[in-house]
Amino acid sequence: MVIKYNLEELKSFKGGDFLVASLYLNVDGNKYPKKEYTISLKGLLKQSRKEIGRKTKSRQAKDAVEEDLRKIERFVLYDFQRANHKGLAVFSCSGNEFWQVYRLPRPICDTLIVDRDPYTRPLTTLLNECHKYCTILVDHKRARIFEVYLGNIKEHSFIFENVPSKVREARWYGPEERRIERHTDDLLRHHYKKVSEVTLDFFKRKLFDWLILGGSQKAIQELEDTLHPYLKEKIVDRVFMDLSLPVGEVLEKTLQIENKVERGYEERLVQQLMNQIGSSNLGVGGLSDTLFALSQGQVHILLVSDGFRAPGLVCEECKYMAIDIKNCPICGTKLTKVPDIIGEAICVAIAQNCQVRHISQNSELEKLGNTGAILRFKT
Ligand SMILES: [Zn+2]
Structure with a gap:
């Protein structure tokens, strides 16, 4: 399949x-x-x-x-x-x-x-x-381009340029050697330019979120210098990787970097939430307040500690959610107990077109009660 x-x-x-x-x-x-x-x-x-x-x-x-x-x-x-x-x-x-x-x-x-x-x-x-990553392995002759998404890897391009590995050994440095050197420089420039063009074309087709460059420091620098400015902004890491690395190992390295990048992104998101709560502005923390904000349609981004579950109450009629009241304040129906109110909250958030973000091991969010929301508006 x-x-x-x-x-x-x-x-x-x-x-x-x-x-x-x-x-x-x-x-x-x-x-x-x-x-x-x-x-x-x-x-x-x-x-x-x-x-x-x-x-x-x-x-x-x-x-x-x-x-x-x-x-x-x-x-x-x-x-x-x-x-x-x-x-x-x-x-x-x-x-x-x-x-x-x-x-x-x-x-x-x-x-x-x-x-x-x-x-x-x-x-x-x-x-x-889930962000899409593009990993490029490059050296002075070759390049490989990979797409990594949802834990899967796909190799897309293999670029090979016929660049001489070095200027021919010579007993004296004459016009012929200088000609070969100029020719080699041209080929190298052409090679990196071609890799950056293929990367841009790949971006236009695949719209990856982040870019990882792998190779020797020199090769990475050469490629980075020729990349489109927009793509330069997408670089999240530069690492030494051998061009002949098996696909499985490219995936493993990419996932390690992805993990680091995503944790950083989550930390910034939680910080944004804390700032909003601190300025008593567009943020709520804790299960009860978060459920209330969802029921009011206020939520822009719902943040939940990964794997967190809690029992709660739901109105079968209007989907109002709470943890500590008997009857729905909207329609008066008796609330029904559910074993996983977080699952319900995520369903409601999706139906409201909110962003949902699972946060891995963040002590700030845990202290808040493992849930919080950045709001669209205040009531
Ligand atoms: Zn109701």
């Missing part, structure tokens, strides 16, 4: 005469050590099968959706390998032979939607949280 990360294709896909089934499933090993997510899947499928009749009158479209649901079920039960993945998204439109699978590094809310278009918002929200 080829994994496609072609989100653009997904977003622009239209079912036409057929419907599209979009499945999101939380497959987090911490929550479902024995793959109990198959129970959630069966519940979602059962509900969807009941509703097909309301979605379309066409016999052909109904049959195609039935096939989509069977295909999704077979895939999750028999083909899907969870490994370290915590979320799964599957899109199927058998009538148009459309099928995409995304294995995700974060848990995601269980949903199965059958509609004219793919339901992409949970996926785009989650993918916004």
Whole structure:
């Protein structure tokens, strides 16, 4: 099964005469050590099968959706390998032979939607949280360009220039040697220029977020000097890497750097939150205040300590969330206990088009109560 990360294709896909089934499933090993997510899947499928009749009158479209649901079920039960993945998204439109699978590094809310278009918002929200890295290995003759995204690596280009390794040995330094040297300099300039052009072209196609340069100090400097200014701003690290490094090791090095960069990004985000709270402006901290802000539609970025879970209460009618009141202040309905209010909060945040950011081991956020939010507006 080829994994496609072609989100653009997904977003622009239209079912036409057929419907599209979009499945999101939380497959987090911490929550479902024995793959109990198959129970959630069966519940979602059962509900969807009941509703097909309301979605379309066409016999052909109904049959195609039935096939989509069977295909999704077979895939999750028999083909899907969870490994370290915590979320799964599957899109199927058998009538148009459309099928995409995304294995995700974060848990995601269980949903199965059958509609004219793919339901992409949970996926785009989650993918916004995951940055795409480009790693370039370069020396004076060759270059390799890699894309690293969601823990996967793909090699895209191999550039080879015929640059002489050094000026020919000579007993005396005459016009011929100077000519060769000039020629070599031209080739070197041309080589680095070509690598930077290919990188820019790669950026335009793939829109990576960050750039890592690998090679000798000299080669990195030569390449950096020729890079487009916009790409220079995207450089997050420069490391010594041998050009012939196996792909697996390039991935490992890139993930180490990614980890460092992402932790730095998270620290700055938490600092931004603390500053907003400190100036009693556009920030709230702690579960109770964060849930309240979400219920008011105020949240711009929701911050949650990675892996944090807490029980809470939800209004089944209007999705109001709280931890310590009995009845919904909006509609008066008795609130229902849920074991994981954070999961509910993330679902609501996604529905409101907020950014969601899981924060790894940050003592400031932990002290706040493992949750906080940067707000769009004050009430
Ligand atoms: Zn309510």
